[in-house]
Amino acid sequence: MIQTIPTLYPESDGQPMADNTQQFQWIARLKGGFEFVTAHDPLAFVAGDLLWYPVQGQPQTRLAPDVLVVFGRPKGHRGSYKQWEEDNIAPQVVVEILSPGNTVIEMSRKQGFYERYGVDEYYLYDPTLNEAEGWLREAGGLRRIESMDGWTSPRLGVRFAFVEGSFTVFGPDGRAFEDYETILAARNSAEARATAEHERAERLAAKLRELGIEPE
Structure with missing residues (x-):
């Protein structure tokens, strides 16, 4: 009798969570802030640097967004986010914090992944250059947001702005993430x-x- 070898979905891609302290600080700030603004919703899952597998049987198809938010899934600990075990709900919001080691090709690949597998809002912040970009799903694809200064996330209700030149994220209550x-x-x-x-x-x-x- 031939035994079927189970498909393995590693819980680590061997990459560090952050390349420097500034990147890590932003990841922790946003993850904590998103958890706070969704604390009232038992079906809002927030994670940082968690591997997301969108397709069963394809462990090579994966990414670990710096921060992800999934509405419609319960809070709790996970070793990875296997979408087929989560009512096939894709993360609606993802954020990437750039580090000097990120390449244009790498970030283009990530954007293509998020567009293909159903992300509704994709945000990218470069703390070194203090530049922010965003994309919103429209007509089946991710379309670039014209300006992030004053933009409010439709899903999270948080507002992004440059205050005295510094990129700042405000919760729905108007208080800045700290x-x-x-x-x-x-x-x-x-x-x-x-x-x-x-x-x-x-x-x-x-x-x-x-x-x-x-x-x-």
Whole structure:
């Protein structure tokens, strides 16, 4: 009896997640921001550097977008995104962050892949040149967005803009995406201010009691 050898779908392509710290910082910022804006939706899956296999039986047909978003699929951990196991739903939004090692041929191949396999929104940002591009699916293909400055993602509701020359992504609530250390620093600062205000109030109350006045 001839045994069928199962098709293997590796969970790693042997490539690093990022080529430098700036690229990694943007990947982490966008993945975290997208997870935050879709937190209310149990059927919104967000991942970074996850291999996407769009066709069963073709493990060589794959890409690992820097960030991907899939609406219609539950949150949770995955070793890779096998589309046929996910109700055949392709990622609707993908983002690539350029590094100096990326070539024009490589990026052209990626865009062709995303166009062929059903991505609705494709965004590309080059942090070295501070340039952003985007493509939106229209009439069966990806069409270039005229300007990313002020563009709002139809799927995510996030807005891309250049603020004082810096590329910035805003959530639907109007707040800019920030790195965890920035958020943590702001929280610590707010807690320090609250503590200082409480201590000041306690000192004032103590002085009033010394004068025979009971503070309210």
